[in-house]
Amino acid sequence: MRQRGIEGETADAIVRSITSFALYGFPESHAASFALLAYASAYLKAHHPAAFVCSLLNNQPMGFYHPFTLVKDAQRHGARFRPVDVTRSAGDCTLEEGCVRLGLRYVRGLRAEAGERIAAERRQRPFVSLQDFVDRAGLRRDEQRMLAEVGALNAFGLTRRSALWQVEKAGRPRGPLFKDAEPAASASPLPDMSLAERLGSDLLGTGLTTGPHPLALYREPLRERGVVRAADLPHLADGARVRVAGAVICRQRPGTAKGFLFMTLEDETGLVNVTVRPDMFQRHHAVLVGTAVLEIDGILQARDGLTVRALAARPAPVEDVPIESRDFH
Numbered sequence: 001m002r003q004r005g006i007e008g009e010t011a012d013a014i015v016r017s018i019t020s021f022a023l024y025g026f027p028e029s030h031a032a033s034f035a036l037l038a039y040a041s042a043y044l045k046a047h048h049p050a051a052f053v054c055s056l057l058n059n060q061p062m063g064f065y066h067p068f069t070l071v072k073d074a075q076r077h078g079a080r081f082r083p084v085d086v087t088r089s090a091g092d093c094t095l096e097e098g099c100v101r102l103g104l105r106y107v108r109g110l111r112a113e114a115g116e117r118i119a120a121e122r123r124q125r126p127f128v129s130l131q132d133f134v135d136r137a138g139l140r141r142d143e144q145r146m147l148a149e150v151g152a153l154n155a156f157g158l159t160r161r162s163a164l165w166q167v168e169k170a171g172r173p174r175g176p177l178f179k180d181a182e183p184a185a186s187a188s189p190l191p192d193m194s195l196a197e198r199l200g201s202d203l204l205g206t207g208l209t210t211g212p213h214p215l216a217l218y219r220e221p222l223r224e225r226g227v228v229r230a231a232d233l234p235h236l237a238d239g240a241r242v243r244v245a246g247a248v249i250c251r252q253r254p255g256t257a258k259g260f261l262f263m264t265l266e267d268e269t270g271l272v273n274v275t276v277r278p279d280m281f282q283r284h285h286a287v288l289v290g291t292a293v294l295e296i297d298g299i300l301q302a303r304d305g306l307t308v309r310a311l312a313a314r315p316a317p318v319e320d321v322p323i324e325s326r327d328f329h
Contacts, residue, residue, distance in 0.1 A: 004316050006104050006181070006311075027221070044112070045077065046099065049074055049077045049078055049079040050074070050079045050095060050098060050099065050100050051095060051237045052074075053070055053071065053073075053074035053100060054093045054095055054100045056070055057070065057100070057102075057103075058072075058093050058103070058105075061086065062316060064250070065249070065250075066207070066208075066249060066323075066324055066325075067106070068203070068207060068209070068249075068323055068324070069204055069206045069209055069249050069266060069271075070266075071078065071208050071209070071210070072213055072266065075093055076269070076270065077322045079099075079100060079188060080098065080099040080100070081099060081100045081101075081210040082096060082099050082100070082101045082102065082210065083102055083149055083150070083151050083152070083210045084102045084103070084104060084106060084107055084147075084151070084206065085152055085154070085155050085203075086099055086104075086118055086122075086127065086133060086137075086147060086155070087122065087126065087127055087155040087156075087217040088102050088155070089101055089102060089103055090103055090104070090119055090154070090248065091104050091105050091112070091115045091116060091119060092102050092105060093105075093106075093231060094220045102206070102208075102210065103115075104118060104152075104215065106120075106206040106207065106208065107143075107146055107150060107205060107206060108146065108148060108205055108206065108207070109143060109146045109206075110139075110143050110146060110147070112142070113294070114137070114138075114139050114140075114143055117138060117139075118137050118139075119167070119221075121136045121137060127156075128214070129156055130153060130156045130158065130163065130166050130167070130170055131170050133153070133156070134167065134170040144167045145164060145167060146205055147163075147166050148160055148163035148164040149164065149201045149204075149205050150202060150206055151198070151201075151202075153167070156181060159188075159192045159193070160192075160193050160198065160201065160293055161188055161190040161191065161192060162188035162190070162192075164188075164190070165188035165189075166188070170200075170265040182321060187259060192203070195211070195212075195217065196214070196217055196319065197303035198211065198295070199212070199214050199217075199321060200214075200321075203321070203323060204322050207324060212268065212269065213266070213268035214247070214321045214323070215245070215246060215247065215266075215267040215268050215293070215318070215321075216267075216268040217318075218316075218317075218318045219268070220319075221317065222245055222316070222317075225243070225295075225317070226243045227243050227244060227245045227295065228242055228243065228244060229267055229268075229269045229270075230244070230246065230266070230267050230269045230270035230271055230272045231267075231269035231270050233272065233300060233306050233308075234302075234306060236300055236302070237300070237302070238272045238300060238301065238302035238303055239299060239300065239302075240299070241297070241298075241299060241300075242297075242298060242299070242300045242308060243295065243296070243297050243298075244265060244267075244272050244274075244295070244296050244298070244308055245265070245267065245289045245293065245294065245295040245296070245316040245318075246265030246266045246267040246272055246293065246294065246316075247266050247267075247291060247292060247293050247321055247323040247325075248263055248264070248265060248272075248291070248293070248294055248323075248325045249264050249265070249266045249271075249323065249325055250262075250263065250264040250325060251263050251288075251325060252303075253281075253291070258278065259277075259278030259287060260275060260276065260277065260278060260281075261275070261276040261281045262274070262275055262276075263275075263276065263294075265294060266323075272296075272306075272308060273305070273306065273307045273309055274298065274307070274308045274309075274310050275308070275309050275310065276288060276310045277309075277310075278314070280310060280311075280313070284312075284313045287313050287314060287315065288313055291313075291316075292321055292322070292323060292325070293315065293316040293318050293323075294313055294314070294315065294316055295313070295314050295315070295316040296308060296310050296312070296313050296316070297311050297312040297313075298310045298311050298312075301309065316329065
């Protein structure tokens with residue numbers, strides 16, 4: 001600076017300015033890089049929703065939202081999904097005719113090497129029957145049962161419970177005279193699963209479902225109780241008294257929040273953000289922390305986004321929905 005005639009207070013002021021910039025220059029560069037990631041992610045989600053969510057599912061665990069919520073959000077944005085299928089699924093999720101085919105990796109209790117063996121056998125030649133699959137895949141009985149329960153054996157012309165029945169029969173030892181013969185099929189005495197039972201099996205067996213959101217099955221009785229959908233909240237006035245219900249997908253109580261609890265509920269139409277005051281959190285602690293599906297009475301706050309300030313909380317009048325919540329980040 002001296003060579004350019006900059007001295008004294010002017011030089012000191014420049015040095016102070018550079019020093020100040022150094023304090024935020026590093027975060028600023030990070031902000032720019034994250035802005036690029038946010039822009040690219042938003043573009044992909046808007047224009048290529050299936051490919052975007054497929055990539056997210058294949059990179060779990062990551063991020064803030066559970067795969068169940070990622071799938072439901074993608075469905076609301078036009079993405080289509082196909083369930084796990086031993087005659088189609090790879091280990092990872094894949095794109096299939098514009099749809100996301102769920103991968104074998106999402107079947108709980110199925111070893112990675114078992115999924116690889118299924119795919120390898122299928123490359124040799126297709127599975128032609130359940131017995132052919134059982135004989136060639138070499139899975140443990142518990143793995144076969146789980147595949148049946150999540151519908152991954154339905155391609156053999158079986159319902160889930162009939163597949164469970166046939167898995168038990170197919171695993172029985174056969175004498176040497178009949179070892180190459182297909183066992184005679186027999187009808188299962190078990191009734192088919194209801195839609196609610198299928199959704200429950202999906203959630204227990206994979207943590208997600210390609211079917212409807214479980215709350216959709218209870219919409220009519222919830223409506224009769226005065227529960228409004230997440231999608232209806234933008235049409236209500238700020239300060240309106242509302243009743244909402246949904247599966248709890250996230251609970252947060254950061255140390256800087258002065259005892260407030262922040263929750264996110266999900267129904268078949270979207271997400272609802274809920275704030276709970278410290279005094280209410282103490283009064284309703286067991287319900288707020290231990291209930292999978294909540295019904296909340298509160299005040300809609302619509303000035304900066306949409307939030308429901310909770311006044312009362314109770315378990316929603318629905319059957320148990322095994323949706324996992326990511327709690328207390």
